Each structure stands twice: as structure tokens, then as C-alpha cells.
Amino acid sequence: MRDDGGGRIYKSISTSRRTPFEILVNDKSILAVSVPGVSYHMLSKGTLLVQCAIVVFCGVALTQFAVNFPFPSPLVKPLLPPKVRWPTEQVQDWIESGKIDGGFLDFFNRDPERIVPSGKNPVSPADGVLVSAGFHDGASEFVVGLSFWDVHVVRTPVAGVVKSIEQDGSIFLRTFAEYQRRRQSGLEQDVALRGKTAPVQAIVTLSTVQGDVKVRLITSYWASRLRIWVHDGQRLEKGERVGRILLGSTVVAEFPGEVEFSVQPSQRVVAGETIISKDNAFQ
Amino acid sequence: MNGRLSWPFVISILYITVALIIFDYVWRVVVTPFNTLLFYAFVTSVALAILLLGLTRFARWWQRNG
Numbered sequence: 001m002r003d004d005g006g007g008r009i010y011k012s013i014s015t016s017r018r019t020p021f022e023i024l025v026n027d028k029s030i031l032a033v034s035v036p037g038v039s040y041h042m043l044s045k046g047t048l049l050v051q052c053a054i055v056v057f058c059g060v061a062l063t064q065f066a067v068n069f070p071f072p073s074p075l076v077k078p079l080l081p082p083k084v085r086w087p088t089e090q091v092q093d094w095i096e097s098g099k100i101d102g103g104f105l106d107f108f109n110r111d112p113e114r115i116v117p118s119g120k121n122p123v124s125p126a127d128g129v130l131v132s133a134g135f136h137d138g139a140s141e142f143v144v145g146l147s148f149w150d151v152h153v154v155r156t157p158v159a160g161v162v163k164s165i166e167q168d169g170s171i172f173l174r175t176f177a178e179y180q181r182r183r184q185s186g187l188e189q190d191v192a193l194r195g196k197t198a199p200v201q202a203i204v205t206l207s208t209v210q211g212d213v214k215v216r217l218i219t220s221y222w223a224s225r226l227r228i229w230v231h232d233g234q235r236l237e238k239g240e241r242v243g244r245i246l247l248g249s250t251v252v253a254e255f256p257g258e259v260e261f262s263v264q265p266s267q268r269v270v271a272g273e274t275i276i277s278k279d280n281a282f283q
Numbered sequence: 284m285n286g287r288l289s290w291p292f293v294i295s296i297l298y299i300t301v302a303l304i305i306f307d308y309v310w311r312v313v314v315t316p317f318n319t320l321l322f323y324a325f326v327t328s329v330a331l332a333i334l335l336l337g338l339t340r341f342a343r344w345w346q347r348n349g
Contacts (some may be wrong), residue, residue, distance in 0.1 A: 051288045058300040065303055076308045 070107070070149045108247075111153050114272035116239030120280040122157040122259070123239055124269035125215050126150070126251035133261040133276075140259035142276055144251045144269060152245045154217050155272040157253045159238045160206030162230050167202045202226045204242050211256030215242055218250040239272030302328070 065073045072080060094100045116123065124142075127150040131143040146152060201218040217226050225246040230236060245251070253276075263269060263276050302324075310320050 048288070051290075051293050054293050054297055055288070058296045061300045061304060065307060072311055073304065073307055075304055076311070079308060080311055 071147075072149075108152065109244075110151060111241075111244075112151060114155070114239060114270070116237075116272050117275055119275075120158075120238075121275045122213075122253070122255065122277050122279070123155070123272055124263075124274040124276050125157045125242070125253045126154050126269070126271045127152075128251070128269060130263050130265050130267050130269055131250070132265055133263065135258045138257070140255040140257065140261070142253040142255070142259075142261060142263075144253075146245070146249050146251065151271065152247075153271065154215060154242045154245065154251050155239050156206060156215065156236045156242055157238070157255075157276070158206065158208055158213055160208040160213060160236060162232055162234045162236060163205040163207040163212060164232060165202065165204050165228055165230070167226075200226065202228055202243065204228065204230065206236065213256070214252075214254040216250075216252040216254070217243055217245050218252065219245050219247065 061073070061075055064075060068074065071077075124144060126144040126146055128144040128146040131145040133142045134140070142157070201216050204215045204217070206213045206215070217228075219226055226243060227246065228243040230242055236242070259277050259279050261277050263274065269276065306320070306324055313320070
């Protein structure tokens with residue numbers, strides 16, 4: 001029992017004598033901490049709880065911000081309307097005016113190293129969200145949608161030798177107006193991708209023991225720019241860089257035969273790191 | 284020390300957190316280049332700090348002389 005000098009009697013509720021302080025409580029449930037050599041430290045239960053709640057909230061918010069960067073924090077994500085994740089009009093303005101901020105480009109063109117898992121399981125060809133995965137017309141498609149904040153470097157899903165590099169669409173088109181003019185005059189044809197028009201794309205075909213694996217890099221008619229960093233006959237290991245999409249949005253990996261994917265649509269994938277199938281026959 | 288955390292400490296952490304959340308949101312909504320937004324965020328923070336400091340000084344002066 002202790003007296004704080006103000007007439008309040010406190011009872012010790014500490015269980016260990018080794019602790020350098022003692023926790024006390026009185027009949028009005030007011031807590032106090034007695035530190036040897038120091039006077040009593042009154043604890044207002046409510047104030048401390050509010051302060052702790054604020055600090056915990058801030059800690060969680062800051063951690064979420066740091067862990068998810070450059071993607072939106074889970075606290076912000078629900079507030080964002082879906083369209084702002086790909087600001088089409090802004091990108092169109094940048095492309096047509098030819099004025100893209102250098103700082104933004106530095107961020108957008110980042111190319112971090114990836115730790116490619118060992119084994120023969122295929123990995124994701126791009127960063128982003130899995131849009132769809134399924135078996136159609138004798139091939140299995142793995143479609144990744146890239147957001148504005150994703151790394152746009154595309155990697156090989158499996159090891160193989162580059163068999164061919166094909167380009168479809170208006171790679172060198174710069175303006176939407178020109179694209180429309182060419183399309184109306186029949187000079188331009190969109191390449192259909194199961195309900196989505198894909199006007200500009202490059203297809204890198206890899207020869208593997210399981211058959212040809214295709215990686216399709218697809219961009220929009222506003223950006224109309226792709227970069228391929230490999231050449232015919234080049235041997236590529238799994239997770240190696242194939243090229244880059246400049247302000248584009250979709251990457252498709254096509255595998256021969258039916259592949260059972262282990263990733264579900266809407267799940268986030270990382271290029272060269274996320275294993276997308278338990279099938280380990282690719283090499 | 285009164286057995287609770289220092290309020291300036293709590294408010295400072297809260298200020299930083301709320302500022303980051305707002306910055307995160309605004310960056311993604313307006314899609315302004317990062318450098319430009321950082322500049323405006325800096326200017327806003329300095330202006331807010333000057334305003335708060337001025338209000339504090341004024342409140343103290345008002346207590347003494349008002």
C-alpha cells in the first residue's frame with residue numbers, strides 16, 4: 001500500500017520484484033507507476049489510451065505506406081476511383097505534346113533486380129494484377145494488367161531460345177488523330193485480345209522443350225512504343241529481361257497445351273519472382 | 284512527466300501520418316509529376332508551420348496584453 005501524499009491510497013498489482021518500476025491501482029481505478037528514486041507518475045487511463053490509440057494508428061499507417069510504396073496504401077486505395085490508376089487523358093496529353101516530366105520518367109523507368117526462384121516452374125512475365133488465366137484454342141494464356149505504378153520491364157516466364165520477334169500494329173504512330181485516320185482508311189488494324197483491342201504489340205516467341213512460349217507486350221495507341229532487348233537465337237534464362245513497355249498496359253504469356261495456373265485473377269504478381277504454375281516441366 | 288505521452292510528440296506523429304496519407308491520395312488523383320507535387324507539399328507545409336507559429340505567438344501576446 002502506498003500513499004501519494006494527496007490522500008490517495010494505492011495498492012501494488014506488480015507481480016515481479018525484478019522490474020524497475022511498480023504498477024499501482026487505487027479504488028477509483030486510477031493507475032500509477034512508481035519508479036524508484038522518482039516521484040509518482042500519475043496515469044490518466046483515458047488520456048493514455050487515446051494517445052496509445054493515435055500512436056498505434058500512425059504506426060500502422062506509416063508501415064502500410066512504406067511497405068506498399070509505390071502502390072497506394074490500403075488506407076488510400078478504397079478512396080481512389082478506378083480510372084485514376086491509369087490516367088489515360090494525362091498520358092495522352094504528355095505523348096501528344098511530347099512533354100513528359102523527367103522526374104516522372106525516372107520513376108517510371110525504374111528497373112529493379114529480381115530474385116528469380118530456382119526450379120523449372122514458370123514465373124510471371126510482368127508486374128501487375130492477373131487479369132485472366134485460362135486455356136483457349138490449344139494454348140494457355142496468362143494475362144497481366146499493368147497499372148500506372150508498376151515496373152514496366154517484361155521478363156521471360158521460362159528459359160528458352162528466342163525463336164522470333166514479331167511486331168503488330170502502329171509501333172511508330174505518335175498521335176491518336178493519325179491512328180484514327182489510318183484506321184478509317186483501312187491502313188490500321190487492331191489486334192483483338194479476347195474483347196480488348198490491342199493496337200500495338202510485340203510478340204517474342206521462345207523455343208522450349210515443351211513447345212513455343214510466347215510473350216506479348218501490348219501497349220496503347222497513345223504510347224505506341226515498345227522496346228525489345230533480345231534478338232533471334234539468343235538463349236534466355238527464366239526471369240531475364242525481354243524488353244520494356246513505355247506507358248503500356250498489358251503483357252500476355254502463352255504456353256503450349258493446358259497449364260494449371262496457381263495464381264488467381266485479381267492477385268498481384270511480380271515479374272520474374274511470382275511462380276505462376278506448379279507445372280515444373282519447362283526448361 | 285504525468286504518466287502519459289507528450290502531446291507535442293503525439294500531435295507531431297499524427298501530423299506526419301495525416302500529411303503522408305493526403306500526399307499519397309493527392310499524388311494519385313491529380314497525377315502531377317512527383318517533383319512538382321513535392322515542391323507544392325513543401326510550400327504548403329512551410330506555410331502551415333508559419334501560420335501555426337504565428338497563431339501561437341499571437342495567442343500568447345493576447346493573453347499577456349489583451
